[in-house]
Amino acid sequence: MLTRRDTLWGMGGLSLTLGACGQAGSALSQHQSERKLLKIPQLLSGKKNGAYTEYNLKIQNGTSTFFEGRPTSTIGVNQAYLGPTLKMDVGSTVRINVNNTLQEDTTLHWHGFHVPAKYDGTPHQTIKPGGTWTAQFEVRQKPSLFWYHSHAHKQAGPQVYRGLAGPIIVKDPNRTEPALPDTYGVDDLPLIVQDRLFGNNGELVYARSMHDIMMGMQGDTLLVNGGIDPVFECKTELLRLRLLNGSNSRIYDFQFADRQSFLTTGSDGGHLESALEMSKLRLSPGERAEILVDMRHGEPKQMIATPTSDGMGMMDDAMMDRGMMGGRWWREDNNRDGGRSAFNVLHIVPNANLDPSPSVPTAFMKHAVVDPAIAVKTRQFVLQMGMGMRAGNGFTINGRSMDMGRIDERVKLNTTEIWEIENASWMPHPFHIHDVQFRILDRNGRPPAQHETGLKDTVLLSPRERVRLLLSFRDYSDPDTPYMYHCHILEHEDAGMMGQFVVES
């Protein structure tokens, strides 16, 4: 019998190194015709309506074709899978009408945004089937890539998996942004990266086993903007890629197959102070980064994403020891060997004559100094995964699972705090905090890597790692409506690795 590993990589070989189609993840790959052009999400700038800019979003069921002749049931926003790119201007007030045409409850959360809690799109702002929810807020973000996605109570995992997510690009109309390529769809592209598992009938397969919940749902096919193994025809010398790891649980190292370097210019919530030359960039679910790719050499380039497997072996062994998994099938089925394989993300083919791009500025912006002395309080958060997987008690923060009726932390408006997050489990967890863009003070007592010195809303914690964050709570308080903090492995979030805080005046 062939193991999945044999099926995936043994027979086809690592063809991506040859620049050929290496995306042979699924048994359905025979139904995948030649490479398709990268899908660029439609840009939705909203309609000026007096004092605000209005967007109409319809959450809907749809049918998508990822594999020829094998239709897939999906969820999208104004379309079958994923949604449009919402373009928002700094300083503008936006009003977003979200109509839920599904047969199930849902929500829409503005990941990375600083908004009043009642407009945050958490499980406290459920949109019933047939209902419409309107969020209105001023855009107070720095220019960057953000995203919207389902945050439905215990259903974020399956809903995002089916497609309920989309990008948001915040721009500064006063052009205080550094002069980087910014023609959407031409030299400025969002890339939403999501792994998925398909059945032979073409339908998405979700959470078949305890293993899928424990490790988080992982697939063997990579979707990029809802397409497989896409190609992009580049017309400019420089290409700006806005990367979003929109996967349910996978962590990837992004790089080019030829190992050539690129410039990292931004993190989750804004630009870095200057461009950093890097050859590999790790993003966990929820994290974003902006990179600049130099195409002046005129050769095609293949971006790949290598799944990481830190701690996964240990986790699997621990589960095996406790008889959690029983049998061997899961060892072959999971992707603990994934660290040695790679997904194709984007094949970039330059035109013969490239339009000139602006030269990259040496300095982008100055961040506020990170001084832990200004913090008035330190809070501790310990992430744990129990092995006694009775529903709801396995995934905890500070020993407690998410309870909609319990406020875990009360913070004071206009204060700065240190949040010390500790990963006491055997696998990595991306920790996301609503309402704020924070700064990373240190990891296990050491300063963060340079690309993590900017604005962040999601931080990856390796097993046994301790990370200290500096956060300021400004502008909005509401003693009754909480914000969330949680693991961004969506199966962990749904299983309870989440807590609630309110900001009080």
Ligand SMILES: [Cu+2]
């Ligand atoms: Cu987690």
